Each structure stands twice: as structure tokens, then as C-alpha cells.
Amino acid sequence: MPRRRLLFNLLFTATAATAFAADSGPITLLNVSYDPTRELYREINTAFTKRYALEHGKPVSIKQSHAASGSQARAVIDGLDADVVTLAVWPDVEAVAKSGLVRADWQHRYDNQSIPYHSVVVFVVRKGNPKGIRDWPDLVKGDVEIITPNPKTSGNGKYSFLAAWGAVITGGGTEEAARAFVTELYKRTPVLDTGARAATATFSQKGLGDVHITFESEAHLEVDEAGGELEIVYPKQSIRVDPPIAVVDQNVDKKGTRHAAEAYLGFLYSPEGRAIIAKHHYRPWGDNPPPPAAGEAWPAIETFTIETLGGWPEATTKFFGEGGVFDRIYQPAGR
């Protein structure tokens, strides 16, 4: 298949024969997603491919693209041929919608505002938790160094920032206190990677920092891969992560893939899809969410949502916009 596609591409460009564009082969969907969902969607894709062939008798193959959520939204806007976007934060899907590729009502097309699973922001620390990190205030004690990606490009980075800010606010702190806290926090961040997965590699494989602020799902993967060298710490409270999904209307209509694309996103709400989602430590939406593994319960954690901080449109401008809070408090290391 890849070789065929390449030859096809060659032929396509060489002859400029647009007639070839109507490929009658199997349907191929492109899922443009954020950084940490690679393993999740690999398994979802295998299961969905089987299910779709069973139910509709048509072969479908799914290609994946992963990078920092903001960069991915930008790529789709610039012409990356996504059939569906499964991004980390609301502003990224909304940016794609604003460009005209996705219809404005995207949030109402799937249950729960088109958010099929949640996560929470947690800490990953080194074995034995040598710096004694239990909750948010511990992050700015002693010489603790923090790894988290850039909130400008990364959804994971945005949520880490908002979790830190919200932890102060929901604990009764003022905006000034919150600002002082995040200022100190980002002073202790030696590098800001562009995406979640690069930050994970920085912490777990390159060995930088004492604590990695990340999604629960990513934390589990990271700890499982580290062979006992890392541990997860659940802070007392954290932000609920709501990664939204959408069919890219303009692309699926052009390619004639709408039916498969809609079924693909719908699969995320099916019992089979929810079980896979839970297995990868994302918390499926809906009643009685399946556990990550048989006999294992979801750790309880007090959560607040973006609505506590004013909702996405306001928070995006206030915190991450040009000249926003992050721009004003962040000084790259060494300055």
C-alpha cells in the first residue's frame, strides 16, 4: 500500500493528471491528533478497522499524525488533509473551525460537547520521590526543577499552566498569588519542549528535572516504560483535561470519506472503544466508565474545569494570547 501510494504520487505529480485523484481503493482516513495519543489510537485504529469491515463490508485504513496540538491545528489549517482532528484543547479545534474547514456547530455533533474522554494533570517524580513532592506548593520548594512543555504550542503545556494557576485560585488564593506561583514555577523549568512527548523524553529518557507535570495517561505510559525508576503523584486537586474531537467537514466531503470518518469518531463512544480508552488510562466519558484494568479503580482526585477559570475563549486570550500572562511571566532560562 505505501509503495503504491508513492508511485501514485509520482505519477500524479509527473503527469498532473487530476483524473487519478478519485482513488477507488480502500478508504483511508487521516487522524490528526496530539502528542500523547499515539499508542491509544494505534489500538483504536486496529479495533475500528475490524469493526467497520464487519458492519459495512468496506475496508478502511487509518493513518495517524501526532505532534504538539497547536502545531497540528496549524498544519490542518495550512492544508494537512485530516479527515478527523482529535486534539488536546478546545482552542485548537476551534481554530480549525474558524478557518472554515469544520462547521461551527462541531461541539454539538458528539456527546459531552464532543469530548469522548477525560484526563487529569498529575506529577511524575523520580523513584522514592526524593524531593517529597505531594501537592502543587511543593513544586516551588527547595531546588525542585520542573519539566513541562511550552503552553504556546502544546495542549499538555496549556493544561499544566492552567492546573497550576487553578490550584491557587480554587484554594482561595488571589490572582496575584496565582501569578506569583506560576512565575516561580516557570523559573524552575530548564527547557520548554514544543510537545508533550518531547517533554516526556526530556524527563524520562534524558533525565532532566525532578518532576514532570503531565496528563494521567502520559504519566502511566512514562512510568510503565521506566521500569520502576519513576512514580506517579496525584496532587490534592487538579484540572480536568477535556480533549475534543471533530470531523473535518470540508476534507471529508471532498474525499467522500464522511461516513467512515463519522463512524470512526462514534466508535470512541462505543463499549469497545471505551474499554480501549480506559486501558490507555484515559477516563472514558459517561456513566460507569470501565476501569483501566480489571479490579483496578480510577484514583479519586478533586478536579476543576476550564470553566472555573472563565472558559476557553477568555482563558486563551488572557493566559496564552500575544502579550498575555504567560508572555509576561516567562523568561527563558539563562536570562
Next chain:
Amino acid sequence: MRSKPATTAASRPLSAVLVAGALGVVGLLIVAPLASVFYEAFARGVGAWWGALADDPDTRHAIWLSLTVAPVAVAINTVFGVAAAWLVARFRFPGRSLLISLFDVPFSVSPVVAGLALVLIFGRQGLLGPTLAWLDWKIIFAWPGLVLATTFVTLPLVVRELIPVMEAIGPEEELAAVSLGASGWQVFWRVTLPNIRWALLHGIVLANARAMGEFGAVYVVSGHIAGATDTMPLRVEKLFQEYRQPASMAVASVLAGLALVTLVAKFVIERRLEAESRDLEAARSLPDSLDHTKVEGAVA
């Protein structure tokens, strides 16, 4: 180049320190990382190494993609490089120095900027976006975009290699051929090309090495679609981030291996180039001995 008497008694300890320092730096910065890539790649045996490369369809595709993108980019650069070098070496025209400086732009511009510039022109919202959408041509986030980005970053390598050689050889032989009634193509194939072939090959080898290894510009225009637009260097990063370090290092070892092959080719070609310039000097000083069969013989 004239070599000075190498050392005096006083400077001997100093030179020993310098040599040791240079060897240390080369060892630490080049040899050790390269060796560790191969060590990691083969740590679980040749079978595991081969499996990591051959069993994963996305990795196979990445290797195949690099092996198709790089030669096309190099071919474009070869045609362009010869034509451009010939233009600036044989003609004087207004704006010539500016043109030569422009050839170097890809070296001075960050590859990421080059990639973004391509997005700005060929992207959906770019200058040519609406036209391309109407034609239903995919440039960015597809094979042509990868070729464009790779061609851009490797552009100076062939032309920069040829200009000094063509200037050193001078137009005399070409003029002689023309005066004997040779056509343009005959002059090119029988006079110009034989004179520049080693320099050209040198440029091609360097351009190919750079094309295979290009990351920044390709990263921007690739779209990161596994099994479709990930080249070998992008695949190395992706595998590393997916905790598949042995597989990542296996692909890295292929890239490093290609680099080593390049190094050997470069070494052989550089020796040829030196021999050629010696022959050229000999021919200049003794015009009667201008004998191409001799050079041919040296080649074979």
C-alpha cells in the same frame, strides 16, 4: 600550499597538547556518539536490528521515502547546479555577484524557516493555495513538499562545488571545440562534463548526504503522517519518543551507515580531484602533453 618546518624544540609540548586536544574533541563529539548509535542498534543482535527495520511497515516506508525523495532532490540540484555554475563561470552580467550570493541563502537560512516559507507559498492559506486546491494538487504535507524542502536546503552544494572548478579550467577548451564546429551539446558532453565530473560527483555526494539527513525543513512540511510522509530522520525521532529506542537506533544506524559510505566516497573523489588539478597544472606548463587518454586511464 607550503608547509612550514613543523615544530621547534620549544613548541613541541604545546603541539602535543593541541594534538591531544583535537583528538579528544573529535573522539568525544564524533567518534563516541557514532559508536554508541551502532552499539545501541546492534546491542540485541543483527536479527533484532533487521527486525526493527524490516518488520515495521511505517519504518520500511520511511526508508523507502528517503530513498526516493533524496535522489529526486539531488537530480534537480545536479541539473540546476551545472547550468547555474556554467552561467556564472562563463558569463559576466549585471547582478552576477548578487546571484552567487543568493545561491548561499539556503546555507544561511534556518531550515525551519525554509519549511515555513514553503508553507506560506504552497499551504492552503498560502499564495498558491487556492490555485493548488482548484487543481487538487498536494504539495505541502505530501511527497512534492518533501522534495521541495530537501532541494532547497541542498541547493548550494552542487553549484558551489562547480563554480571554482569551472573558473579554474577556463573557457579555452570549450572555445576550441566551438571553433572546430562542435554543437552546444557536444561541447557540454565531450569537453565541459569530463572536466568537471569529479567536482560534480563531489557535489552530488555531499548533496545526497545532506538530503538523506535533512530534518528541520522536512519536519515542517511533512505533516508527520506515519507510513506516508515520515522520512528516515523523522522516523528516528518518532520511534525515540514512542519508547522504541532499539528501533529508533536501528534506523539511526542506517543513516549513520549512509554517512560513512558518503565519507568514503568523498575521500576517493577528493583524491581524484587533487590528481585532476595536478594534471591540469602539468598540462598548462607543458601544452604538448595535453592528453586526455592519460586522464581517462587514471579514471579507469
